[in-house]
Amino acid sequence: MNRIKAILDQKGIKQIWLAEQLGKSYNMVHSYAQNKRQPSIDDLYRIADILNVDIKELLVSNKPEQDN
Template sequence: MNRIKEVLEKKGIKQIWLAEQLGKSYNMVHSYAQNKRQPSLEDLYKIAKILNIEAKELLVEHKDNIK
């Protein structure tokens, strides 16, 4: 899971702008933002660079309750 949509909203950035900067279609970026698809690690780092944040800020931390 990713936080792309949340980060874009927080920064006031449109998905279409990110798609243009990333060189991807709007539909692809929209799929990332809706968590229907996950970006490759390479694209995740590109997105982070474009948004001027750390890549880890785009990820949802998953904690298992395994004992």
């Protein structure tokens, strides 16, 4: 699972713009944003660079949060 849509919404960036920056089709980026398809690790790094965020911000943790 990824948080691409949430980050795009936070930054006010359109999926079509991200698609252009990545050199991918809008449909591919839309699939990433809807979690219907997951980007490769390389593409995740590129997306993080383009959006100027840490790659960890694009991912949903697979571990439940624990109280200390």
